[in-house]
Amino acid sequence: MSHKTNTCPDQAINPDSLIAHFADNQPLRLDSGAVLAPFQLAYQTYGTLNADKSNAILICHPLTCDQHVANPHPLTGKAGWWDNLAGAGKIIDTARYFVICSNVIGGCLGSTGPASMNPQTGKPYALDFPVITIADMVRAQAMLVDRLGIDTLFAVIGGSMGGCQVLQWASAYKERVFSAIILASGARFSAQNIAFDEIGRQAVMADPDWRDGRYIEAGTTPRKGLAVARMTAHVTYLSEKALHRKFGRNLQARPQVTFGFDADFQIESYLRHQGMTFVERFDANSYLYLTRAMDYFDLAADHGGRLAHAFSGTRTRFFVASFSSDWLFPTRESQLIVHALNAAGASVSFVEIATDKGHDAFLLDEPVLSSAMDGFLQASARAKGIPS
Amino acid sequence: MSHKTNTCPDQAINPDSLIAHFADNQPLRLDSGAVLAPFQLAYQTYGTLNADKSNAILICHPLTCDQHVANPHPLTGKAGWWDNLAGAGKIIDTARYFVICSNVIGGCLGSTGPASMNPQTGKPYALDFPVITIADMVRAQAMLVDRLGIDTLFAVIGGSMGGCQVLQWASAYKERVFSAIILASGARFSAQNIAFDEIGRQAVMADPDWRDGRYIEAGTTPRKGLAVARMTAHVTYLSEKALHRKFGRNLQARPQVTFGFDADFQIESYLRHQGMTFVERFDANSYLYLTRAMDYFDLAADHGGRLAHAFSGTRTRFFVASFSSDWLFPTRESQLIVHALNAAGASVSFVEIATDKGHDAFLLDEPVLSSAMDGFLQASARAKGIPS
Incomplete structure (x- = not known):
């Protein structure tokens, strides 16, 4: 793991994040069959990893957010995009948990993406960058979590595209996810x-x-x-x-x-x-x-058409929330997830938040969401034995 | 009225429609304060006007349709856009009614619009064309109806933007509209x-x-x-x-x-x-x-903020239909119209059609809509004394 600031000319956009470099001998094998190497992930961490490494939370960011969850954004100067939920004393309590968020692979805030230099040409990848999937994003995150020496994540949390990543984590890395929070999301992208x-x-x-x-x-x-x-x-x-x-x-x-x-x-x-x-x-x-990665996401299709199969044998604790006025990921998409989790015998809490704020409600102050998430995280922390 | 085919070089797109020319001394006075003169409307008619001119129906077209309601389109060769509802023996029965549809002012299929020649410059108007409103469209249609020697229209019918025109007709020309059919429409455009x-x-x-x-x-x-x-x-x-x-x-x-x-x-x-x-x-x-004309449409705002005032004293018979899965003009927008008509003491029938076809359902074969419209038109024709 490298803690030096990013000084690659093609990635100069983000001098404030930590960078994990993965060399040619640590390639990212993509769903398309392509291999990405070398590559890097830019990430932020908040709080301290405890001695038994049991208090790590991974936040997966939605489409147009990035790793700057709880610190001012280096480009806009605005507060972190989940500043209301993540921070010392907040629900995702950085005084208690070690919180990680990485810019997704394919992103543009320090992680390798189409604006990065293609080492084979010395020019930006542009459309020579391989098409990636949600599973590829998660595979890269798992390599970062390995690099950080963390075996099991106490929680993986995300909304919208971030929620898709959480589902993928919970399906592909069942033993590594103690609890999972999926907000305003779905197990597939609809035609609309x-x-x-x-x-x-x-x-x-x-x-x-x-x-x-x-x-x-x-x-x-x-x-x-x-x-x-x-x-x-x-x-x-x-x-x-x-x-x-x-x-x-x-x-x-x-x-x-x-x-x-x-x-x-x-x-x-x-x-x-x-x-x-x-x-x-x-x-x-x-x-x-x-x-494109979002369009391709269809977790059931990846498991023979049965979403429940994606979660077979899971022991992860799940929290799923939808918002009544969200028409991008309507409540029925969350219900499909919940039904599949029930069919797989998983522990799952589900809440539909009554709000007129639409899809973006997961980014905003929604008291019912906050207290439900808080209750879920507190109970999960007790179950995991994380000191409060 | 001129029945010659349109040979203006700037309007050569539509050789098949009738053209009504309005000379400099018959200007169209627009809501913006601008005056459009000369101008022309391209239109189609179907059927025969009866001796007492009591059987005329005006169809108002939606945004991207045109005057070719029930004949093959001159550019695409496709059937008329309301071929399923309008024609001999159909619900809008061209064997019984004299059906008129004109390309709206500002349109591009023969009526004067931004692609027409600006007589002051000898070049296409482009953005020198004055911004028009739904009321302007209707004012031009009223001049066409005058030109055709018709005092009262048996029915004015339209869906979506066409429905807005019908509402405007029923508000601005109360004595000239015997019955009005408004489909998948609203009295205003929402923020969305x-x-x-x-x-x-x-x-x-x-x-x-x-x-x-x-x-x-x-x-x-x-x-x-x-x-x-x-x-x-x-x-x-x-x-x-x-x-x-x-x-x-x-x-x-x-x-x-x-x-x-x-x-x-x-x-x-x-x-x-x-x-x-x-x-x-x-x-x-x-x-x-x-x-832009659609955005500006807000019939209540034009009447002191009370939609019912738009219909004060009306004797028109109204038929309003919405479609359950229409999210462009949801049922509540039709309900606002119906409530206003009720408050104005108007005769109004309202039906919400259960369908998953969305806004475009008004253009498609919807048996419940067809039979409800048929019943309304038949009853209105009896009331008007039009022979079947």
């Missing part, structure tokens, strides 16, 4: 989810500044295409009701519509802002690869 | 609807071939941007369940995923096809203008 992902990819690839993926060498950025992709995805993260409550048909600070194509409505300027700020912190090709 | 419209517009305007709207003179077409806009809108026309039923996670004709960015899933190739075919028959600037 794939549709929105594909719209985002087409928007990026339609931008001539994308340059068939070679925009770094060209010195361009497919800003407009990536912004449209982000706008589209962002609408799916919110509920119709939340949009109505936050924006309704409210106009910008003007008495009436302008009869033009400027942003008359607050929802328009909000979305434009979301699009514009996203391109400052995210790589367009990473967006293609990570959405 | 505006959000998806804005994404579509941003996708078009992000395309460098859009050329700030002057793509006709530049000899380009913003194909990629308009295709992304269409893909986005198309997803909103279908229900999650319909997508799941039609496509699920089915792969194209290949045994497994390709680990690439080609269309692996059927839903991807379906959406790409929808995008590509749309650009062959629709003008990108028209798309901007018509979505």
Whole structure:
């Protein structure tokens, strides 16, 4: 394990994270059959690993978040994306647990991804980067956890794409996951989810500044295409009701519509802002690869079409939560997971949180979620014998 | 009224429709304060106007349809968009009624729109075309109905954006509308609807071939941007369940995923096809203008914030239908209309059709809708004294 800051020119974006380098003799074997070597994962840790290494929690980040769970983001200066839940004295208590979060493989904040240098060409990978899967992300994380000398994770926690990784962890590494928390997620991506992902990819690839993926060498950025992709995805993260409550048909600070194509409505300027700020912190090709990994995720299909088979023999304790107004991962997707876990004889707690905040509710302050997660983690810690 | 075929060079797209020209002395006065003159409407008629001119039905088309309700489309060769409902012996019976449908003002199939020649410059209007509203569309239609010598329309019928026009007709021309059918529509566009419209517009305007709207003179077409806009809108026309039923996670004709960015899933190739075919028959600037008109639609706001006031004193008979899986115009939007009509003392029938086909259900064969519409039209015809 290397604790030096990342100084690779192609990864200079993230000087603050720890970097785990994996050399040519430690390749990442991908589902596609391709092999990625060398590679690196950028990660953050919070708290201290205890003597018997029993207090490690791995957080798996959703699509457009990263390893900066509980510290200010190095690019935006904003608080960590799960600052409300993770930190000293918080529910994911960094005074009690050793919390790890790594930027996923294929990501753009220090881990090897399509913006990284391809050692075979000396240029950025771009679309020569191999297509990755959720299982590949998890395989890389397992190598990091090995590197950290941790055998069993006390908990693996994630929402949305992070929840997919948690499911994959619990299926592929049954003995290494004591407890698992899956929020606003599913064991597969639906046709509608794939549709929105594909719209985002087409928007990026339609931008001539994308340059068939070679925009770094060209010195361009497919800003407009990536912004449209982000706008589209962002609408799916919110509920119709939340949009109505936050924006309704409210106009910008003007008495009436302008009869033009400027942003008359607050929802328009909000979305434009979301699009514009996203391109400052995210790589367009990473967006293609990570959405593709999500599309491909179908845990049941990987187990002969029966989701319960993915969890055969599990002894992991599961906590699953959905949000009533989430239309990206509706409650029924969580219920499918719960039914499969029940069929596999697993211990599982399930809660549907009544909220109008939509998919993004898992990132926000939801008191019912917080107390349910807290109860689950406390009980799991007692069962594991972690001192409070 | 001119029955000559349209030979204006800027309108050569549509040689088959009737054209009503309105000269400089018959201007269209727009909500924005702008005046459009001269202008023209392209329209189709089916059947024969009876002697007392009591059997005229006006159909108002949705966003991406046009005047070709019940005849093969001149560009695509496909059957008319409401061929299942309109025709001889069908529910909108062209053997009994005189059916009119005009391309909306701002459209691109023969009516004056942003692709038309601006007489002041000799070039296409592009973004110099004035921003129009639903009320403007209806005002132009009323001038066409005047031109046809029809005082009262037996029925005004429309779905989605067409339904908005029907509501506007019933509000602005109370004495001229005997019966009104509003399908899958609403009296306003929600924040979510505006959000998806804005994404579509941003996708078009992000395309460098859009050329700030002057793509006709530049000899380009913003194909990629308009295709992304269409893909986005198309997803909103279908229900999650319909997508799941039609496509699920089915792969194209290949045994497994390709680990690439080609269309692996059927839903991807379906959406790409929808995008590509749309650009062959629709003008990108028209798309901007018509979505803007929809965003601006808020019939209650036009009447002091009380929707019932829009219908004060009405004697029109109303039929309102929603579709249970329509998430673009959910049933509650129809219910708001029905409540307002009730408050205004109007005669109104309302039906929510149980279907998983989503918003587009109003264009499809829905037996419950067909028989309910049939019953309503038959009863209205008896009340109006139209011979069967």
